[in-house]
Amino acid sequence: MPSRPIYLDYHATTPLDPRVWRAMEPYFCTEFGNPASASHAYGWTAAQAVQRARAQVAALIGAAPNEIVFTSGATESDNLAIKGIAHRHGGRPAHVITSAIEHHAVLDPCARLEREGFAVTRLGVDRDGRISLPELEAALRPETVLVSIMAVNNEVGVIQDMEAIGRLVRARGALLHSDATQAAGKIPVDVKRWQADLLSLSGHKMYGPKGVGALYVRDGVQLACQLDGGGHERGRRSGTLNVPGIVGLGEAAALAQAGLEEEAVRIGALRDRLLERIASRLEGVRVNGSMTQRVPHNLHLTFHGVEAEALMMSMPELAVSSGSACSSSARAASHVLLALGLTPGEAQGSLRFGLGRFTTEQDVDVAADRIVACARQMRELSLP
Numbered sequence: 001m002p003s004r005p006i007y008l009d010y011h012a013t014t015p016l017d018p019r020v021w022r023a024m025e026p027y028f029c030t031e032f033g034n035p036a037s038a039s040h041a042y043g044w045t046a047a048q049a050v051q052r053a054r055a056q057v058a059a060l061i062g063a064a065p066n067e068i069v070f071t072s073g074a075t076e077s078d079n080l081a082i083k084g085i086a087h088r089h090g091g092r093p094a095h096v097i098t099s100a101i102e103h104h105a106v107l108d109p110c111a112r113l114e115r116e117g118f119a120v121t122r123l124g125v126d127r128d129g130r131i132s133l134p135e136l137e138a139a140l141r142p143e144t145v146l147v148s149i150m151a152v153n154n155e156v157g158v159i160q161d162m163e164a165i166g167r168l169v170r171a172r173g174a175l176l177h178s179d180a181t182q183a184a185g186k187i188p189v190d191v192k193r194w195q196a197d198l199l200s201l202s203g204h205k206m207y208g209p210k211g212v213g214a215l216y217v218r219d220g221v222q223l224a225c226q227l228d229g230g231g232h233e234r235g236r237r238s239g240t241l242n243v244p245g246i247v248g249l250g251e252a253a254a255l256a257q258a259g260l261e262e263e264a265v266r267i268g269a270l271r272d273r274l275l276e277r278i279a280s281r282l283e284g285v286r287v288n289g290s291m292t293q294r295v296p297h298n299l300h301l302t303f304h305g306v307e308a309e310a311l312m313m314s315m316p317e318l319a320v321s322s323g324s325a326c327s328s329s330a331r332a333a334s335h336v337l338l339a340l341g342l343t344p345g346e347a348q349g350s351l352r353f354g355l356g357r358f359t360t361e362q363d364v365d366v367a368a369d370r371i372v373a374c375a376r377q378m379r380e381l382s383l384p
């Protein structure tokens with residue numbers, strides 16, 4: 001069997017850590033109880049497992065266990081946070097602030113609110129990919145109910161100054177939501193220090209299972225729930241809990257927390273090695289987004305005069321991406337790269353490299369060699 005491509009797309013999804021799988025396994029067949037079954041031991045065992053996972057997820061982000069709402073993933077968490085806050089006062093249209101570089105799971109609920117009569121401000125970013133704090137301050141109005149700013153961007157890996165953003169938003173009496181899907185388990189996340197009122201994360205972006213995520217809801221914050229039913233999750237999200245998934249999310253959170261610093265150092269060194277081995281041998285390569293305010297496992301490069309789609313096709317031994325997995329079939333230039341000031345042509349000459357827990361030095365070296373060789377070849381072919 002031919003060997004599989006080297007996986008450098010950890011922003012799209014991550015493999016399940018085998019330790020997470022071992023923690024989950026009993027909850028599929030043996031410990032199958034419904035945590036809402038309060039009358040027998042099957043239910044109690046499942047409820048205990050969920051309670052433990054709730055504490056593990058809470059610990060990763062500095063929250064209390066009762067502030068964690070389990071969901072089906074970050075898309076649902078973002079929708080619940082944004083629509084849940086916007087609609088809690090009987091739908092009286094108000095003002096929402098977000099950024100131009102958010103994931104569609106934030107952009108699209110905001111666009112829906114706009115169609116419903118809400119005012120929406122989308123903050124731009126600078127060349128580094130960061131929002132401007134004075135611009136945020138100027139955008140805040142008395143009727144602003146929610147500010148939703150992602151902690152880490154899923155394409156360029158740029159980290160926002162969440163602590164400073166949180167200070168501004170709290171001082172003006174609005175609520176702060178952060179899509180921290182690409183931050184949780186990768187950099188320290190602390191809802192108290194950030195003064196976040198709501199925060200989204202997802203299992204499959206941090207070596208947990210797909211189809212499970214969480215929304216942190218600060219104690220006392222009221223949401224209009226989006227799924228009506230049995231009143232699970234203290235009325236905030238009905239539906240029988242995905243016990244194996246939740247156990248996996250909890251274990252993934254605990255592993256990420258325990259290995260956070262060591263992993264950041266190791267993966268950051270691999271990322272720097274990848275950049276060095278490409279940029280030192282290939283002309284016309286530029287990094288997109290801040291190199292200092294950036295998660296250690298992300299690299300995003302523009303290859304001058306090269307079509308990213310064609311470059312990817314020419315190196316099937318690498319699993320990389322030209323943008324977010326959810327929109328990469330659309331073929332339109334990335335809204336994130338355009339917001340950073342790239343031209344559509346530059347955006348279409350760009351690739352995202354996502355490294356992770358199972359990336360090796362050999363992976364990086366093989367990948368760098370392929371990228372350099374293929375980019376050179378494409379440039380030669382396109383010469384007149």
Ligand SMILES: *Cc1c(COP(=O)(O)O)cnc(C)c1O
Pocket residue numbers: 011012072073074075076103105150152153154179181182201202203204205211212213
């Ligand atoms: C992956 C991702 C999402 C969507 O998460 P799912 O759990 O797949 O729904 C939302 N926001 C960001 C920043 C992401 O990277």
